[in-house]
Amino acid sequence: MTEHEPLRLHVPEPTGRPGRHTDFSYLHVSSAGEVRRPPVDTRPVDTNDLAYVLVRVLDDDGRAVGPWVMQTDPKLLRRGLRAMMKTRIFDARMLIAQRQRKMSFYMQCLGEEAIAIAHALALEPGDMCFPTYRQQGLLLARDDVDMVEMICQLLSNERDPMKGRQLPVMYSYKRAGFFSISGNLATQFVQAVGWGMASAIKGDTRIASGWIGDGATAEADFHTALTFAHVYRAPVILNVVNNQWAISTFQAIAGGEATTFAARGVGCGIASLRVDGNDFLAVYAASQWAAGRARSNLGPTLIEWVTYRAGPHSTSDDPSKYRPADDWAHFPLGDPIARLKQHLIALGAWSEQEHEHAQKELEAQVAAAQKEAERYGTLADGHMRSAAEMFKDVYKDMPEHLRRQRRQLGV
């Protein structure tokens, strides 16, 4: 024995658990308008302070304040609001369809809608996103992606463009700048950096946008991506969506305790921001800033979007087992839809009546798309693609062992 105490490890714990309120002071929320906006050609090292504060534009009364306010056409904001409402309605309907056993699995982005949608509106045609399963807003923000086709994929039916080979929610829309989702977390980050580097090597003007969750930053791919992005000043936006949870694991377990995920970027020599992900105007302004840097050969930007995963991780999860049931109601950054709605009403560019009308119209649109998609089959009616499909599209000439397996299956 020595005079020293026995060594021990620290295991982070969330402050809230079922029956015990979360103390959200760990988020260190800045006031709206308080955080400076650096010039777009700022040196990465000069963003160090920005990795520990929170860029916010909308104040508690729905006013846009501070240096990150942009002259944004209210038409664009209304488009963003409608896309967020559509996404929430879409998620709610698909959740019910999963409970009705029409699809095997679903994942909502409830509470996080502003991030993907404002980001989509800040990108240009041809830019390529490498999303996770929680960025359906990137697709639903666009007019050129058919909801019917998306729902056919969720239902794994005859018209599923993925031919039943992907998990529902793992979309792939090259034409809409949406790279095929992989279930292997964090792979998107290295792919995004690689795609951005290829764009630069080719002398193209298109930029990449990579996506990762707080939990997945603990994967080695995250760090590899940061190194390559920094070394070659790749034209890429590195989005870290910190929604506080990775299934039942609190963000502190992935390394968010007493520091921030944005600080990882600065540590690697990458310009970094920490932004209120539930503030549509802040997401739009920060995305524009980062896209401007990437497009002007000023290098990558890492953005930590602070938000809250308001729903379960997926239809296979029950968050009441590990966090307070009313946690979202106490989350200090509120609801992104309510906040943008309040702002537009304060501007005189929206009203309660218009909101109600839009809600009904979008509900009808989503319901009609679902009805149309269900005509091609659902998991519940067994109207699926033939098992023969899984043998196709892999080899130009099918090898003998696969022919044999197909014969054994009798398809």
Ligand SMILES: Cc1ncc(C[n+]2csc(CCOP(=O)(O)OP(=O)(O)O)c2C)c(N)n1
């Ligand atoms: C490499 C890898 N490890 C583990 C999993 C299982 N898994 C799927 S989602 C998830 C949690 C991810 O949390 P986070 O990155 O915070 O994203 P969020 O679901 O909160 O959007 C885990 C562990 C996986 N898909 N891939």
Ligand SMILES: [Mg+2]
């Ligand atoms: Mg998470």
